Amino acid sequence: MKKTELEVRLGNDYAELPRMIDSVEEFLQSHDAPSAIAYKAHLALEEMCTNIIKYGYDDANAHEILIHLCQEPNRLTIRLEDDGHEFNPLSSAEPDLDKPLAERPIGGLGIHLVKKSMSALDYRRENGRNILEMRLDY
Amino acid sequence: MNLRVIEAAADYTHLALSGRLDIVGVGAIETQFTGYTASRHKPAFVDLSEVTFISSLAIRLFISVAKSLEANQARLILINPQPNIRETLRLSNIEEFIPIVTGKDEALSACKA
Numbered sequence: 221m222k223k224t225e226l227e228v229r230l231g232n233d234y235a236e237l238p239r240m241i242d243s244v245e246e247f248l249q250s251h252d253a254p255s256a257i258a259y260k261a262h263l264a265l266e267e268m269c270t271n272i273i274k275y276g277y278d279d280a281n282a283h284e285i286l287i288h289l290c291q292e293p294n295r296l297t298i299r300l301e302d303d304g305h306e307f308n309p310l311s312s313a314e315p316d317l318d319k320p321l322a323e324r325p326i327g328g329l330g331i332h333l334v335k336k337s338m339s340a341l342d343y344r345r346e347n348g349r350n351i352l353e354m355r356l357d358y
Numbered sequence: 359m360n361l362r363v364i365e366a367a368a369d370y371t372h373l374a375l376s377g378r379l380d381i382v383g384v385g386a387i388e389t390q391f392t393g394y395t396a397s398r399h400k401p402a403f404v405d406l407s408e409v410t411f412i413s414s415l416a417i418r419l420f421i422s423v424a425k426s427l428e429a430n431q432a433r434l435i436l437i438n439p440q441p442n443i444r445e446t447l448r449l450s451n452i453e454e455f456i457p458i459v460t461g462k463d464e465a466l467s468a469c470k471a
Binding site for chain 2: 333
């Protein structure tokens with residue numbers, strides 16, 4: 221299988237997420253990505269894009285999140301680019317998942333799930349943009 | 359996203375969810391789900407066999423409902439999640455508080471444990 225790519229532009233509006241996820245799922249299905257890999261890609265995109273839309277912007281203006289997928293033999297790479305304020309999700313504190321139910325923290329679970337699901341993650345700030353690369357090897 | 363009431367018995371509630379429990383799906387069912395679970399103060403069994411995706415937001419909803427039920431000596435019990443969803447639940451480390459079982463009979467036993 222040769223390298224194939226998909227680019228999707230997402231507005232900072234939760235209502236646009238299902239359309240983006242549908243495009244990604246269709247792309248991955250057409251390239252015979254295993255179900256578990258497609259699911260992890262869905263999880264990563266849902267959690268990270270939700271975070272960007274919810275916390276990334278200091279104004280109420282329309283913004284665009286650029287999503288780039290690169291499918292190679294046994295490897296899927298997902299790159300997210302946004303023009304929100306600087307935020308490195310890889311430096312966020314891990315939630316304490318050993319605490320009793322009543323003391324469980326509310327935040328941090330989504331990023332934790334993405335960190336645990338990906339083979340590798342890399343963050344950089346470049347030209348005023350957050351760039352997050354997530355890699356799935358299989 | 360769809361919520362179906364299988365049985366609202368005197369001593370438990372049995373629901374089934376279907377579709378994607380993403381931010382849009384959770385928003386669609388959250389009020390109804392809380393009404394049938396936390397607000398009833400009874401053990402709640404939730405069939406996940408037709409749920410195709412679960413986000414951290416949905417897991418937080420489950421934790422919130424489980425906390426509320428725990429205050430009333432009741433439990434939230436999840437039934438038969440698909441393998442990818444089971445793995446996401448495992449990574450969330452919630453099973454000690456929110457049992458995951460394979461059917462209603464097992465759920466009835468778990469709510470008495």
